[in-house]
Amino acid sequence: MCSDHQGHAPDYAARRGALRSLLVENRVDALLVTDLVNIRYLTGFTGSNAALLVHSWDTRAAEDRSVIGTDGRYRVQVAEQVPDLRAEIARATARRIVQLAGEWQLGRVGFESHVVTVDQHRGFLEQRTGLDLVATPGLVEQLRMVKDAYEVEQLRAACAAGDAGLASLLERGGLRPGRTERQVARDLEWAMFEHGAEAVSFETIVATGANSAVPHHRPTDAVLAAGDFVKLDFGAVVGGYHSDMTRTFVLGAPTDWQREVYALVQQAQRAGRDALRPGVPVADVDAASRAVIEAAGHGKLFVHGLGHGVGLQIHEAPGIAKTGTGTLLSGVAVTVEPGVYFPGRGGVRIEDTLVVREGGPELLTHTSKDLTVVD
Numbered sequence: 246m247c248s249d250h251q252g253h254a255p256d257y258a259a260r261r262g263a264l265r266s267l268l269v270e271n272r273v274d275a276l277l278v279t280d281l282v283n284i285r286y287l288t289g290f291t292g293s294n295a296a297l298l299v300h301s302w303d304t305r306a307a308e309d310r311s312v313i314g315t316d317g318r319y320r321v322q323v324a325e326q327v328p329d330l331r332a333e334i335a336r337a338t339a340r341r342i343v344q345l346a347g348e349w350q351l352g353r354v355g356f357e358s359h360v361v362t363v364d365q366h367r368g369f370l371e372q373r374t375g376l377d378l379v380a381t382p383g384l385v386e387q388l389r390m391v392k393d394a395y396e397v398e399q400l401r402a403a404c405a406a407g408d409a410g411l412a413s414l415l416e417r418g419g420l421r422p423g424r425t426e427r428q429v430a431r432d433l434e435w436a437m438f439e440h441g442a443e444a445v446s447f448e449t450i451v452a453t454g455a456n457s458a459v460p461h462h463r464p465t466d467a468v469l470a471a472g473d474f475v476k477l478d479f480g481a482v483v484g485g486y487h488s489d490m491t492r493t494f495v496l497g498a499p500t501d502w503q504r505e506v507y508a509l510v511q512q513a514q515r516a517g518r519d520a521l522r523p524g525v526p527v528a529d530v531d532a533a534s535r536a537v538i539e540a541a542g543h544g545k546l547f548v549h550g551l552g553h554g555v556g557l558q559i560h561e562a563p564g565i566a567k568t569g570t571g572t573l574l575s576g577v578a579v580t581v582e583p584g585v586y587f588p589g590r591g592g593v594r595i596e597d598t599l600v601v602r603e604g605g606p607e608l609l610t611h612t613s614k615d616l617t618v619v620d
Contacts, residue, residue, distance in 0.1 A: 253395035257288050258329060260388065261299050261311065267384045268301035273355040275300045275310075275346060276381060277369075279339050280360045282557050283385035284313070285485065288327045292319040296339035298346055298354075310349060314338040339365065340372045347374035355381030383562075390554060390562050391576040397600055397607075399486035400556070400578055402441065404598055404609035406481035407488045410437030411612055420619050422471050422496055426451040426464035429477075437481040446480025446487040446559045457493065458592035460549055460584060471497040474591040475619075480559065487559045489580050490610040491596035494619050506543075506585050507616045510593040513537040514614065517551050517565075517581040521599060521606040527569035534583045535567070543585050546592075552580040555598055577601045578609075 264287065268276055278284055278297040285291055287299065292315050300310040314333040315323050323332045335341035346354050356369065358380035369378055392400065413436040414420060420429055430449040437445060452462035453469045457476040469475060478491040493510075495503055517534030531551040538547045550566030555578050563571055565579060573579075582596030595614050599606040 253393075253398055255289065255393070255395045257327075260287050263388055264299055264385060265301050267387065268299070268355065268381075271355060271379075271381050271384065273301060273353045273379050273381060274351045276355040276357075276384060277339065277342060277346070278357060278385060279365070280357050280385070283357070283389075286385060286389055286557060288313055288330065290315070290319075290323055290326045291485070292322055294319070294338055295323075296342045298342045300351070310351075312342060312345060314342045337368070340368050343369045343372040343376070343378075344374075347372065347376050350375055353377045353379050355379045355384070357385075358382045386562050389556060391574050392556060392578050392600065393576075396486060396556060397576075397578070399484035400488065400598065400600070401609055403446075403481045403483040403486050403488035404490070404611075406437050406440045406442040406483060407479060407490050408610060408612050409440035410434075410442070410481065411477070411479070411490075411492065413440065415619070420469070420475060420477075420494060420496075422469050422473075424469050425466045426453055426456070426469070427466060429469070429475075430464040430479075433477065433479055437479070440481075441483060442481035443484075444482040446482055446489060450476065450478035450491075452476040453496075455589050455591060458586040458588050458590060460586060460592075460594070469496060472500070474503060474593060476592065476594055478594065478596065485557050487555055487557075488610065489555050489559060489582075489596060489598050490612065491582055491584075491594045492612055492614070492617070493593045493595065494617050496619050499616065499618060503591070504616065506587070507593050509538060509541050509543065510583055510585050510595050511614055511616075513547075513583040514581055514595040514597070517583060518597065518599065518606060518608075521573065521579070521581070521601050523575040523601055523603060524572050526572050527563050527565045528567060530565050530573070530581075531567055531569060534581065538583060538585060546585045546587065547583060548586060549584070552582050552596075554579055573601045575601055575603055 359382035454473040520533035552565040554561040584594030586592030
């Protein structure tokens with residue numbers, strides 16, 4: 246499921262144009278972008294070494310004075326992926342871009358202080374002739390929060406690969422007593438590749454029995470057994486965009502406590518989804534879900550935030566948690582994933598990926614959230 250086959254195409258020039266408005270607000274003449282994910286978002290370039298200078302002038306001259314740098318390994322690739330920007334080929338890419346900015350006498354140049362190392366910054370200072378380097382963290386990430394039509398298409402495709410992969414695993418009998426967590430994880434990952442995934446979003450979590458009470462358990466040779474909860478947390482990547490979904494199954498007839506905790510998490514997850522509206526503080530979304538679990542007396546067993554943004558990275562802004570700041574915007578893609586975990590016994594998490602919309606969120610992960618018994 247290649248991104249080239251999707252209906253929309255990303256408008257990288259428009260994204261850079263939106264960034265220019267933020268540069269003007271932050272009173273910088275240009276931004277040095279060194280985060281590779283942000284460079285991909287702004288240009289489409291996917292190489293492993295790059296730096297980008299985006300000029301703030303709101304004229305054609307801004308694109309003329311914007312430049313992408315990479316090294317000789319990517320000379321052909323950068324020409325193909327970024328035909329609309331000047332390319333500068335140099336091994337010490339970011340330092341060369343800073344040098345150019347100095348030659349152009351750009352004045353105040355922002356840099357991504359949240360990703361630049363101390364040593365990199367020292368190198369910039371050595372090249373900065375006439376420049377005032379200004380820490381400007383998080384500007385591109387601010388833009389990336391709201392997904393455009395192309396990005397939502399990629400997210401839909403990634404979520405579809407995850408849904409189809411899980412369905413395939415279940416149809417083949419891949420989730421059953423006697424198998425190990427590692428076997429289930431590898432089979433699920435392969436099934437996602439068979440249904441269009443380019444990569445997996447993260448190391449697949451398969452957690453059986455007492456391991457299901459560990460939120461981010463890594464698969465082991467633990468054997469699935471009748472009576473176990475089995476928690477699967479997984480995702481697929483399509484077009485660079487990540488899906489994220491968690492479903493919890495029970496092997497054989499569920500006990501009363503398993504039914505009760507599952508129903509509680511399902512109710513809490515529904516409350517969190519229902520709270521997703523433009524203009525709602527992210528902390529209020531977390532609170533809507535958490536209140537359900539707290540009312541049942543299990544608040545201390547919900548040990549993480551409710552969710553996170555998802556896109557070119559599996560975890561990106563906004564964070565949906567008690568300590569989360571800001572309000573939701575239409576077009577933001579997030580997860581909603583409450584969990585209740587009984588140490589040494591077992592736990593349940595249910596997670597969807599959704600896009601915030603006026604009138605209610607768009608659900609991207611469609612696998613049933615009802616308690617599924619696997620015999």
